[in-house]
Structures are given as C-alpha cells and as structure tokens.
Amino acid sequence: MQDMRDALPGADVMPVTGLCIVADPSNCPPGHTLIDKTYDRREDADLWKDRFFGRRITRYMCMENSSPTTEKDILVDITVINEKDPVPAGYACQEYTQDTREKAMKKKQLCLRWMNISLTQDAISEIMLMSRGRRTPAGFTLVGELNNLQLCFKMGQISRPSPTETVANSLPPSYMSKPPTYTMDARLNGPPATQLPYGVTPNHSNTTSSTLQRSPPGDRHLLNPLAGIPWQLNPKLTADTSFRNDTITQISFKSYADIENQYSYKFTTEHSAAARMPPELS
Template sequence: MNNASDRRDSVEAPITEVCVVSGKERCPQGFKLLGETEDGKDGDLWTDKFFGKKVTRYICFNRAYANVGGNVLADVALLGERDIVPTGYSQITATADTGEVALKKRILCIKMLPRNMTDSAICDIKLLAKTKRPPPGFTFVGEVNSISVSYKMGPVQRTPGPGRPAPGPPQMSRQQSQPLTEQPVPASPSYAPDVQRQYHTLPADIHRQRADVIPLTRQMSTVKIATAVDGIPFEINKKLGADSIKDFSLPEMQYQTEQEIENKYKYDFTAERTAAARIPPNF
C-alpha cells in the first residue's frame, strides 16, 4: 500500500466477492489469496489426494471499495454435504477457474446484502491451523482439512440515496383549467358521484349558473337497479309455523343397559367372512 488511506481501505473495506480456486497461481486479479494460515501453514482446504494427483483448494476474496452501490458480504457458513442451506445464502460449489468441486464433504455458503441494507459486513477472513481459537475480534465459522476459518465484521459506509425533487405547485387537470360553463354534464349514471362532488365544491355564483346539475344528479342517485330476486316473495314455510308444532312433544327416552345396547346393535360380519372365504387365495 502506498499510503495510510490505502491501508485503511484494505483492512476496513467490506468484502464484496468470495471464490474458491484450484491453485495459488489461479487467484483472480484484484483478489486476495488466503494461501497460508496465520500460523504459517499451507491454506489448502482439500482433505486428501485424488487418484494420486495432488488436489488443492484456496479461498480468495475481493474488496471492491469503489463499488459503493454493490453488495457486501454479510455472513459466511460452512455446512455438511447433507445440511440444508439457510434462506438467503448461496453456495460456492465449484472453483472459479476450472469449475471443479470446490470443497470435499463441506459446503461453503455466503450471504450477500445490498450495502444500504446493513450497517456492518465482513471485512476480513483468516485461516488458522495450529490454534483453533479465532484472533481477537474474529468469529469462528468452521473447520476444513484441520484448518479453522474465521471472519471479522466492520462498519459499512452507506451510499447516499438519490435526492427527491422538491414538490412543485399542484398541476391542474385539463378539466379544471377549462371554464366550468364550457364543461358538458356527464350523461352516464356511472359519473354521477363525480358530478355531485364537483357541484358541492363550486363557489356560490357558479352554483346558480350550474343549477341544472341538481335535478340531474338527484335523478341518477335514485335509479333502481333490477336484480335477479326481484318479485320473489319471501315467507316462512307453513310447515314451520306455530300451528304445526303446537302438538309436538318430546318422546320419552327409554334407559338401556350396555348389554341391551350390545344385543340390539351387535353385528358379527358373518356374511362378509363367508363371502371372503369363498374367494380363491391367489385371486
């Protein structure tokens, strides 16, 4: 870094991109490679060899500090292969350079948020091999290939939103800008409320000029709309009248023992068992 401002940006700027590559030399331009742990071990996250060929995986991240309108890294998670990815998270399943599987038996998930929707974001990621305790100010994420991953949160510089123009004078519609004496009175009943509302807001002298509106709106407000049930009489069924139930009496309930009820309503399914016995077993 050339100056204190660059050093401050490189440490405090939120991370905006994360990827996994298959080799140290394949780190994208502008990204920071986590090629080694903080205690001097190789930062390879692959767990073993594959068909005798050494397979390596390394995490890279980028801080696009000038891109103040983009997304920032809000969270990182390491899940098992059968774990459910939380809502709002995306998986890094393939390497950015070769498209191969990113991690073995583990899934790296990240959560991105628009810069203006969060006050803090992840600004640094560290790897540790000898000690599993994260550095001061860092949060432990998980462990891959005996390497622990942790991150540090930092403040997010908000982007000023676009200013809203000052409200101007209310614009008059074409109907309002024309003289009221030149406006035709609507003839359709669907416009009656608008005509009525306009009439009540006119000055007194205009009321006199537009007196012809009154009988029109009153006439339209009293129009009866025919319905499908018009002319159908509604009355109570004579069977439900008082004369039909005046001699009604509640029947006397006869007490029965449990055995009496069993004897009266017992059903042994003899017919069904007999019919089933006549069906061949292989039918």
C-alpha cells in the same frame, strides 16, 4: 491483511464483495487476495490437502475487498455445513471452483450470505484461516473447520453511498447526459406541463367540467394535462358527517431494511458452539 487488522475501531472498512475457491493459486481472479497461508503459523492454507493417484488436489480461497456500491452485493455472513445438509435460506453455496468448475470442498459446504448495501450497515471485512485448536483473535468470529483449518471472519461498519450517488448509479447513461426540462404555462398552476395535441382553456368557475378546445396539429401548446379540472369532494360525501369523528389508527411504515435491522440475528453463539463440537457429533 495485517494493516487492516490494525485499523482504528469503528473506522469505515472495505467490505468483502467477492469470494471464490480456486484449484490453482495462480488462477486467483484479478482484484482478489489469495489466502494461501494460515494467520497464526504461516502454514499452507490448502482447503483440500489430498492426493488422487499421485496427483495433488488443492483448494484455496480468494476474496475481494472493494468500495460498496448499490450495484454489487456485500458479504454479511458465512456458515459451514456438512456435505449432505440443506443450504440455509438466504445463503448461496460455493459449490464449485472458480477456475476448473470442480467440487470446491471435501465433506463440507461453504455457504455465503450476500446483501445489498442499502439493507445493512455491517459487513464482513476480513477472512482468515487458522490452525485447528488455536484461539480466535479478538474481534473475529469462528465459523467452523475446513480440512482441519479454522475459518474466521471479522465484521465492520461500512459507509453507505449518499442518496445522490445512489440515484446517479441507478440511472441509465441516457438520463445522466442531459437532465430533463419542463415547460410551465404561466396561466396554469400544477405539476410540470406536458405537450398535448390540443389546447386547454382553464375553467376558473366552480363548474365540474373543463373546456378543451381543439387546435391545429401544427399549433400544439405545452400545458398540463390536468389543467382546468376542478378538484373537489363528492357532494354525497360532503353531506355525510358520520365519519368525521372516526379515529384512524396510525400505522408505522417499516421498510425491508428496518425489518432486517430490527429482527436480524447472526447466530454467532450457535456457530461458535457448533464449531467446538467433536467431529463425530457434527
């Protein structure tokens, strides 16, 4: 993690694509990094620190950093709430441990917000735990406290997959093995042709109908299903001139990503203020 913090500002980072809590450090999932030490003092980063009839109960956080893909969401925000508080909209609660399916936190809930890479350019790249009362390092955001440990994360700018990679990853293997081919009748103009069980004689006159000629089933032609159909405005509308001077207001289209980027608010100040409140007021 130290090498990641020493990276140049603005460089592309590996976002967090997985985060879980385990009861046994040896059960850290493959590809994940176990956060078992605090960043400042290198002390035990146990999130529970309790004993039950002589048996020690432990909880450790594990995170996964990997290259962003459209098939795997990335972590964009973390918040810590009290045990009985409702989970914020758009967040998922890390309620149970990954290995034993036991309660993950004591008196607190860890809530995560995941998002597809196509909807954001920023994501959480680093997560660390610090001793209580320590100053948050530059570039990190203080989330809150978990068992007298301060949880902090760092945001980073990620690089999105190219449009070609996005389309390729979204198509089933059957489409990737053999690209589709199309046949165009040289006599016709229009989109790629399709095989139909009848032949079409294009009508080059100004009449309003096309001539479709039946052909034997064994003599099917590859042609366009819309061939021979004239495209023209209804004569009733041609005679009506009342709408020609009307002005149509331009309505700008906004995708979900545009709306998310324009109105996104991370509540960083509120989270920092809430984390500094005394426990009896939280």
